[in-house]
Amino acid sequence: MKYLDEFSDPVLARRLFDEIRALTTQPWSLMEVCGGQTHSIIRHGIDQLLPDEIQLIHGPGCPVCVTPLETIDKALEIASRPEVVFCSFGDMLRVPGSGRDLFKVKSEGGDVRVVYSPLDALRIAQDNPDRQVVFFGIGFETTAPPNAMTVYQAKKLGIGNFSLLVSHVRVPPAIDAIMNSPDCRVQAFLAAGHVCTVMGTAEYPELAERHKVPIVVTGFEPLDILEGIRRAVRQLEAGRHVVENAYPRAVQPEGSPAARAMLADVFEVTDRAWRGIGMIPRSGWRLSPRYRDYDAEHRFSVTDIDTQESTVCRSGEVLQGLIKPHECAAFGKQCTPRNPLGATMVSSEGACAAYYLYRRLQVPTTQEASSVG
Incomplete structure (x- = not known):
């Protein structure tokens, strides 16, 4: 297919x-x-058309959603400084911190700008040598290489007024943490194809073997997802647990060697907190000592951040796959895309936003659920 x-x-x-x-x-x-x-x-109703025996659990696959509240509050503190131009992708501007978001900072006079590439932020730094320009670098392995390349370019060009606020996370340690949870109900994983285009599949066989779970690398279109589900179910029924690549048009076993080399140069692996989940060992990246001068946390000495999560938002349980979004009492009521209580309602990839957008607003009754498919 072309x-x-x-x-x-x-x-x-x-x-x-x-x-x-x-x-x-x-x-x-x-x-x-x-x-x-x-x-x-959710958009295509795939979960509703599957056999009743197949349950799809939505995992912590939204990088905006898992960015820890402490990091959001650090971003808000840095963006509020008069000498700073704070640059971010648009989906971060409405993510709530402890008491406000980046839109609020902008309305209060902060110089907060939406950019479409970290290189846009680097150009702003070149054009404004008297300002400190900070780019909010979030995401999984997919967005880490361009952010690493931008820091590499800043150092190479001697652009000293640019820095990166880093909140990058890694998928394999998250899978490990999910499987180690006493509440885990997951029996197989559909792995993110775009992550594997960068990193390849080498980290997954050990996880599949240790936890006895099939892992199928899957794309994003309806047929991609259905093929991933088919392969996973076939393994489960046969009692097998190996890694399969159901996305070969984009994923090679070795991933992208050039991107991985850039990541190894600019970043180093570190423990990272995930919003709603907690600290996962070796699940993130930070700037390596060679590039520490470009670390916004280091440059602005952001400390003593007091975080306060919403007491009614259950996005943490959504991120862990323990509940579906519409099982939260605040969903669609106190919490909507215009008035989000948690990041899962804000992000274009958040499960709560998907359920709200495609009108999954109520928990189906037993009778309704049994009639689907």
């Missing part, structure tokens, strides 16, 4: 649904760990 619409072909989708039904003989719980996959699943 064109995007072919990956939504209803005839092929129906065939895959039929194959999944034919394979399934008992209940299975699968987790997708990518917010883009979550949105595709």
